[in-house]
Amino acid sequence: MTTLPAWWDEAADGPMNMAADEALAAAALERGSLAVRLYDWTASTLSLGAFQPLAEARAGVHGLPIVRRPSGGGAIVHGSDLTYAAALPRSHAWGGSAQSLYDALHTALVETLVHRGIPARLHGTEEGPGDATALLCFDRRAPGDVVVPRPGGQAAAKIMGSAQRRLGTTVLQHGSLLLRSNADVAPQVRHPGLADLYDVAARWQTRELVESWLGRVAAALGCRLEFQPLPFGHGREEQLARGALRFADPTWTARR
Amino acid sequence: MAADLKFAKTHEWIRPEAGGLATVGISAYAVEALTDLVFMQLPQVGKHVKAGESIGEIESVKAVSDFYAPVSGEIVEVNTPLAGSLETLGKDPYGAGWIVRIRPDAPAEMAGLLDQAAYDALVKSQPH
Numbered sequence: 531m532t533t534l535p536a537w538w539d540e541a542a543d544g545p546m547n548m549a550a551d552e553a554l555a556a557a558a559l560e561r562g563s564l565a566v567r568l569y570d571w572t573a574s575t576l577s578l579g580a581f582q583p584l585a586e587a588r589a590g591v592h593g594l595p596i597v598r599r600p601s602g603g604g605a606i607v608h609g610s611d612l613t614y615a616a617a618l619p620r621s622h623a624w625g626g627s628a629q630s631l632y633d634a635l636h637t638a639l640v641e642t643l644v645h646r647g648i649p650a651r652l653h654g655t656e657e658g659p660g661d662a663t664a665l666l667c668f669d670r671r672a673p674g675d676v677v678v679p680r681p682g683g684q685a686a687a688k689i690m691g692s693a694q695r696r697l698g699t700t701v702l703q704h705g706s707l708l709l710r711s712n713a714d715v716a717p718q719v720r721h722p723g724l725a726d727l728y729d730v731a732a733r734w735q736t737r738e739l740v741e742s743w744l745g746r747v748a749a750a751l752g753c754r755l756e757f758q759p760l761p762f763g764h765g766r767e768e769q770l771a772r773g774a775l776r777f778a779d780p781t782w783t784a785r786r
Numbered sequence: 787m788a789a790d791l792k793f794a795k796t797h798e799w800i801r802p803e804a805g806g807l808a809t810v811g812i813s814a815y816a817v818e819a820l821t822d823l824v825f826m827q828l829p830q831v832g833k834h835v836k837a838g839e840s841i842g843e844i845e846s847v848k849a850v851s852d853f854y855a856p857v858s859g860e861i862v863e864v865n866t867p868l869a870g871s872l873e874t875l876g877k878d879p880y881g882a883g884w885i886v887r888i889r890p891d892a893p894a895e896m897a898g899l900l901d902q903a904a905y906d907a908l909v910k911s912q913p914h
Contacts, residue, residue, distance in 0.1 A: 580843070581843075600850070601850060602845045603847075622913065626913035662824060662847055693849065694849035694850070695849070
């Protein structure tokens with residue numbers, strides 16, 4: 531049986547995380563299959579979509595390090611979320627359209643949450659796109675985003691969003707599952723996470739949640755989830771260091 | 787669709803023009819796959835590109851995609867208004883939705899690209 535390789539990495543800064551994700555795309559192409567990396571951040575960080583204006587980000591969220599992702603979508607305040615990168619060759623069954631990989635990972639998360647008693651669902655096409663120009667990813671809505679009802683009956687809250695970089699032969703998808711609200715940013719740019727919305731989620735072990743989620747992804751591919759014993763960067767130190775320099779370059783961050 | 791179009795496997799089309807130039811765009815299939823376009827970054831006139839090199843990026847609600855030079859050459863004209871009317875890419879991808887004009891280094895390089903039938907077969911074989 532083939533495997534879905536997953537790396538659960540130690541916290542790193544923005545440029546190093548982006549460099550590792552770029553290298554993940556190359557590794558997925560080499561393997562010819564889906565590969566996933568989960569990681570944390572050494573400090574709360576704002577990651578910008580590939581073409582979001584830097585000035586707008588600085589005006590909207592103060593005091594955090596900023597890194598620009600190669601992927602699209604809206605800005606994300608990291609630090610209280612579970613961040614993932616998933617990569618596969620474009621020739622993969624889920625590589626043909628942007629929606630395929632998006633739906634595969636998000637549907638598996640919805641199933642995981644529903645199994646645990648949280649009525650998560652995918653944001654429907656008929657519900658509209660929301661404000662596609664909002665600075666923050668969690669203020670936007672796109673078909674396939676993972677949303678949950680807010681206790682009290684207010685509008686559903688988005689708890690996972692993802693966006694992609696589609697290169698000639700590979701696809702890199704970034705995504706964020708909001709676990710809890712981030713106290714490092716001003717209240718007006720905070721979003722409630724799973725643990726804020728559902729008491730039961732506050733008691734979950736993130737590792738178990740991820741194993742259940744990615745286990746479903748692996749099952750959908752007919753393979754077995756296999757966490758790798760060594761960090762993704764092991765043996766790739768020079769490659770990642772070179773990549774991190776590019777993502778730390780102010781001309782990249784200020785490209786728009 | 788014009789029979790004089792050739793296609794790259796990465797879904798760009800190229801059409802030879804008078805004066806040794808060639809017009810480049812992205813295929814209707816690629817535009818449809820992108821959906822809900824929001825931003826496009828075009829290259830600079832005068833840039834020399836190699837075949838397969840990224841010449842710009844296009845962002846949809848969910849993804850940023852690169853588009854590539856189908857042949858090597860110098861970019862001599864850019865369809866600048868396109869960035870402000872991205873719907874044109876979907877409405878007329880082989881006409882008003884052209885992206886750049888290139889002066890190919892070696893026009894014969896186009897012969898190595900896919901013709902319409904081969905490109906249609908490629909599209910049919912793509913995962914959905």
